[in-house]
Amino acid sequence: MNAPYQWYQTGDAFYRALLSEIEKAKESVRLETYIYDAGYPGDDIRKALLAALNRGVRVKVLLDAFGSMNLPSDYWESVRTAGGEVAYFNPLSLNRIAFRNHRKCLVCDNKAGFVSGFNISSSETGDGVTHGWRDLGLRLTGHVVRDLAASFERMFTIAQFRHHQLPRLRLRRPRFLKRKQEGPVPSLLASGPGGIDNTIKLALLRDLQHARSIRIISAYFLPTRRIRKSLIRSARQGRDVQIITAGKTDVAMSRYAGRALYQRLLKAGVGIQEYHAQILHTKLIVADKVVYVGSANLDTRSLSINYELLIRIEDGRLAQEAREIFRSYLPHCRKINPAIWGKSRSYWEKLLERLSHFLLARLDFFLANRQISRMR
Helix, strand or coil: CCCCEEEECCHHHHHHHHHHHHHHCCCEEEEEECCECCCCCHHHHHHHHHHHHHCCCEEEEEEECCCCCCCCCCCCHHHHHCCCEEEEECCCCHHHCCCCECCCEEEECCCEEEEECCCECHHHCCCCCCCCCECCEEEEECHHHHHHHHHHHHHHHCCCCCCCCCCCCCCCCCCCCCCCCCCCCCEEEEECHHHCCCHHHHHHHHHHHHCCEEEEEECCCECCHHHHHHHHHHHHCCCEEEEEEECCCCCHHHHHHHHCCHHHHHHHCCEEEEECCCCECCEEEEECCEEEEECCCCEHHHHHCCEEEEEEEECHHHHHHHHHHHHHHHHHEEECCHHHHCCCCCHHHHHHHHHHHHHHHHHHHHHHHHHHHHCC
16 A cells, blocks of 8 residues: 555444554554454454464554443453553543543554544444444554654553653644655644643644634534634634534434534534434544544543544645545535524423533533642
């Protein structure tokens, strides 16, 4: 595969690509995910990791302790016995349970990397239209893969939360400067609890403020006030702002919370569609020639509480491909009509929307900040 980027729009294709990359690895494999379930494709990936270890490949796996809590306690015994390293990020504790590692990536030989919204779960197998969740992943090569590997190692080092202070990633701010090489130059962006090392919000605000055309697919849509104001301002200035959110979701409260924001966005001229074919889990942002793809949703938890990663790529051809992906979702969406949205829900639905918004945008953030303050 010579192309620097390759999209994966279905779970079936994405998991096949992961397995193929692991099977080709000669030196190292690093796998990081929020949810890892037993069964397919998890068992096949574990088998491929074990085979890689038997070839002499170094293997490291990093899972979130909350997201992957359903795995049997002995699930990784064969991998560890063969010399692989497996860590669970932030072992469960009530005084720090808010901070989760929601990142999802695979790095093989420091040469090929994958970022995505895909967990390792049978829920995401299928095409996202007739069955299985709708999600998106990207394979990439080049210097950013080494950055991804280094970021993985930092997360692996702080995984156990052995110290009282909140672990920091200490990532440098993105400069978005072109290097002396041909082709697009992607940047690795990260976020952490309480805004620690939060390059994601900084980059998003800069790009959204200047973009003439904005396309967003967000499975859990609850943007910060500054990002929301930026979208409203852009739409009022006549810029083209289109958003796809979840019509079907695995977190109903998140959908209600996002709907509480529709009215102001619609009034400003933002186009909103809800994806109804299957559960939406995609995270994609396109601002003119800039593409964001990775694990972070456009919501409070991803932008201010969780450990997350996105890849930012400024490339016209890739942006055009991303806009085509956005368009491919539209036949399976229902457009929110600004003229009737305010009257289309019952009083109780509107109350549920406001309550959900309070719980996710305010209370969750407040409780997480209290835990942060105790760890500083």
